[in-house]
Amino acid sequence: MINRRQWLQASSAFAAALALGPRSSFAQATRTVKVGVGLKSLNSSVINLLIGEALGYNAEEGFKVQGLALGGNANVQVATDKGDVDVGIGVPSYALPILARNEWGNSQWFYQYTYPYKWDIAVKPGSTAKAYTDLKGKNIGVSDFGGTEYPVTRNVLKSLGVDPDKDVKWTAVGAGVPAGVALQRGAIDALAYYDTGFGIIDGAGIPLELLARPSNLPMIGGQFLMGLRQRIQAERDLFIGFGRSTAKASRFILENPSAGAKAFLKLYPETAPRGSSEEQAVKSVLEAISRRIKLYEPPYAGAKMGSIRVDEFVTEAKMNDWDIKDFSKIYTNDLIDKINDFDVEKIRAQARSFTG
Structure with missing residues (x-):
């Protein structure tokens, strides 16, 4: 409890x-x-x-x-x-x-x-990662480990055959603009976040690209x-x-x-x-x-x-x-x-x- x-x-x-x-x-x-x-x-x-x-x-x-x-x-x-x-x-x-x-x-x-479903994964424009399965070996940022994007993204990666504990690294980078800056500066390879969080980053003028969502995303x-x-x-x-x-x-x-x-x-x-x-x-x-x-x-x-x-x-x-x-x-x-x-x-x- x-x-x-x-x-x-x-x-x-x-x-x-x-x-x-x-x-x-x-x-x-x-x-x-x-x-x-x-x-x-x-x-x-x-x-x-x-x-x-x-x-x-x-x-x-x-x-x-x-x-x-x-x-x-x-x-x-x-x-x-x-x-x-x-x-x-x-x-x-x-x-x-x-x-x-x-x-x-x-x-x-x-x-x-x-x-x-309100979460996505973003990368810097020009990244070689184009799909969720391309994130093996990558460092994925989240706002913090108590945020909803962390457990939900872990579940989605797991459903695609990517081990969320062995195949990727996770880093807490803060919420809002600091999360976008971490991606922009290369501190992380990708950013898992939710809709309104990405909206704040967009509003700050930080460029990013959302990876294509997998088909049949779980309704969770x-x-x-x-x-x-x-x-x-x-x-x-x-x-x-x-x-x-x-x-x-x-x-x-x-x-x-x-x-x-x-x-x-x-x-x-x-x-x-x-x-x-x-x-x-x-x-x-x-x-x-x-x-x-x-x-x-x-x-x-x-x-x-x-x-x-x-x-x-x-x-x-x-x-x-x-x-x-x-x-x-x-x-x-x-x-x-x-x-x-x-x-x-x-x-x-x-x-x-x-x-x-």
Whole structure:
């Protein structure tokens, strides 16, 4: 389970994060929902979890949101299990091994806010590596070993016959622009990263080429909203409300990404590049989220936004030889119908007419 060192790290990160929050909120909100994310600082990768504050969706549900960057997935899991955050982001690469050891606590995933597949491997322009199988003997960079790109990329390489322990070297190079610089300077041969991370590197003008994705990529690695099971049962309307706000925000961004970027910057102006104009700041957000927003909607015919498919967990467990016979403890789809009970066309019209 969570060891003492992880708990102390999580407690420290949570205490530091309490001072953070959006610059504006709605006075009519009756309570604050603390949302923990596994980032070192809040950024636009979680835009659809946050802009409901600026668009009035949270106020309609009777709450305001405080986003808390807790530094890593383990910290978020601890904070959620302890009840220190109301909603946390859950990731299968961290959670499923706990479930396999029969040590899963009382948290439950209730909404999938990003669907697979969002990772890639980039190389410098002109690299001799053109495919994932060309990476044998290469040094692959990741942001850090607690990032989702590390376990997911290991799984994909393994599925292609590349031993992730013997055939490649792994190096933690930091997040965002520093990761791109490490690739540019040749400190690493390739960079495994996720969509919004590559967007930040693109925005910094660092050239890179994405290797062609293998065919039949496994549908693994979605990201989920979670809360304590007993709280979801006792405060059902609150969790439906947060999921609905997220779904509305996702629809809003899909309809008008620039408007979504403006709403995010209204809440978190400090995330804009220093000295940038509004136009430049909006562009920086759009560069970061352009790949991610395509993953808000489920890639399954007829599936409702936010709905969870157990097949993704089964696939990831098999790839890692995790013996899990029952996944029901970890997720529920019971809130999805209510979460999606809103006028989608009204949200799209709001997005089209939004001026900031």
